[in-house]
Amino acid sequence: MSSSQDVAQPRAPSAAATKEPKNEDEPFKVDPVNKKIETAVGDLPLSPVMDPSFWEARQRYQTPKAKPGKAQNSVERQFRANPFAKALATPLRQCSITHQRLPKFFLQDFNLIQHPETGAPWWVPRSLMRHESHVAEHPDKEEISEAIQKQEAAINAEKDVTTTPPENEEEGKASVVADTDTSKAGRPYGPSAYALARKDLFAAFKTEGSGFMNSHKRLFGGSSSRYRIFGGRAVWREDMDTYILDLMRREVVDHLLYLSRLCVEQARYYIVRCYGWDDVQHKHKGALLWFQNETEGEALPGPFATFDTHTRNLQGENNPVTVAVHNMPMLLGDEQAARLKSEARVFGEGSIFMLAGRRTADLQANLWRLQGYLADYRNMP
Template identity: 55%
Template sequence: MLTKRCSSTERRRNNASPIISETTVSSPEFEIDQDNKTVATAVGHLPLSPIMDPSYWDAVTRHQAPKAKVGKATNSVERQFRKNPFAAALATPLRQCTASRTRLPSFFLQDFNLIAHPKTSQPWWVPRSLAWDRPVETQQADAASDEPVNAVSEQEQSAISKGIPQPKLPESTQTTSVKPYGPSAYALARRDLISSFTVKKSGFDKQYKRLFGGSSSRYTRFGYQAVWRQDMDSVILERMRQGIVEDLLYLSRLCSEDSRHYIVKCYSWDDIKNKHQGAVLWFGGSSKDDESTVSKVQPGPFATYDIAGENSTTSMAVHNMPMLLGNAAAAGVRDESAILRDGFLFMLAGRRTKDLQLKLWKLQGYLASYT
């Protein structure tokens, strides 16, 4: 026999609950037999009403409790998990690519949302997780003028002159009307797939009209009418690259100004074994100073550097930065960064580099050829 004591907390949680606080009414406790679904009363055992069943209220209120805040790691396994970018990628929620019907962690997919164009109100498809909102000052300037404002900061001008990518997203992602409407749609984060949406007889021609699939008939009509950029695959690529460039320059400033060690120089491939374990950045070939010291053999897609231990082998991702960012952008980053300027081989170390490692790994998958 299980005893259910009524409390004022349960009363406040759901007003439909028949439970009455002991502080207001003095009454005997209910003795509930959950196995037999009966409740003991003064006249004997009676059938248990569903609204008096504790398991019913547990099911009703379980989603109302606030989520526990993420605290500090309590053991070494949890600490290793939190700083591991591959574990973080696999831990993202499962979503389905509506083009290939493949279910994967959302890290391996590109999300799309509908956003209304600021002038025509026509729906546009945008890669929402890669879009950004303009500063309030620029938005206010647009409100006073019908013409779009394309202000370029001094930092952006410097980056453009050095070949660092500055992608152009649809106007609707850069205005005050940035709030998306409708659910998110997903497609595999692969350039060859996304570019095939605009190629006739590719098997995925105009797949963007069916990105919502059968998930929401309410928004299917809007998805079918929405504008899809012909260069969407390039827009996504340049935005990915810009995010990596911004993170590299930010971490470089922390290293040079605050004496941090997020980016560590490796003097040779063998020197990697003596550094902290993290992703390896290969910049060979992006500077004339490297030609005499760098091998002509370049790391390919998904290249790894293996370190054999006594009982196991540790594999670290090796990223060919000129291949991922383009030669001009890779050289531009090195010119901007005092840390990356000298050398051709570097390692990302520390938990603070996890997001950058995730971006690099996703870009690897986006550009890779799976044929």
């Protein structure tokens, strides 16, 4: 047997290292409290490599957080089912245009991506395109650095030479890489920029005399000069206001079609038909979806319309409840509203429907956000 086996060898820290040795032949024992190692020849200082507390502190935050489980109490259950509370609980961010600080839910985030052919930076509404394959979640740092260098070189070159108008005026109006039928991947770079999620604000970016003409160049106003150069020269879609509207509508319609399939195929009750306004009080309390029915001669629900009803508590007392009423043809447009009525069986008959259950909370929040994106506050009392 080799004589090297008689020499005490360092060991990786473990739970057993903090306990008393099992027998007298144990070469040493670790005392993490006094930060020393007790050996046959005397006490030695404890190395951090062998200190269990060192490893515990180093690995403390390496364990991934557990996914959110079921609600533990009634307050948490009510919060998860309340789309308005969840919206107000989102982190605060500042609008780069108005400098107002609001929950992120009320703002639209923008990122820059590189055009796959020209390499020019384009503004895209990132959160509305999170399911698109062309927006990479982890951009390559080398490609970002190379794109920045190319853009800065182009800026310097334009300062030295006289620019000539392009032969083809449509050359600079190529479709944005954000289109869903684009096969090449555009990679986002730079920090996110935020602006109020308002259609009239984005339309004013391209309207002379609006006071916000070309305000998209100030989206990176509070960022470093490196990205401010990009923000000032990035391409902004002429139809960005309607493009964002189409993405928001598409997200709502897809969600409604998905819930409709669950209702039909799995007998779920996420979308419930109401047989008139008097029937609303007998349903679960969620947002109301109103589809125009000219034969009923009803008044059209306006922006931010609500319906007052009540529910009973455990003591049998009536508690007032106010639910939002969404005019679906106005929010989604006649074409998308007609698509829902034709493709979703739950909307086949009737004109008033209610969203029910915690699973519809995100959909109710998106409807509310879409309502705020389109609303004209100037005519509101």
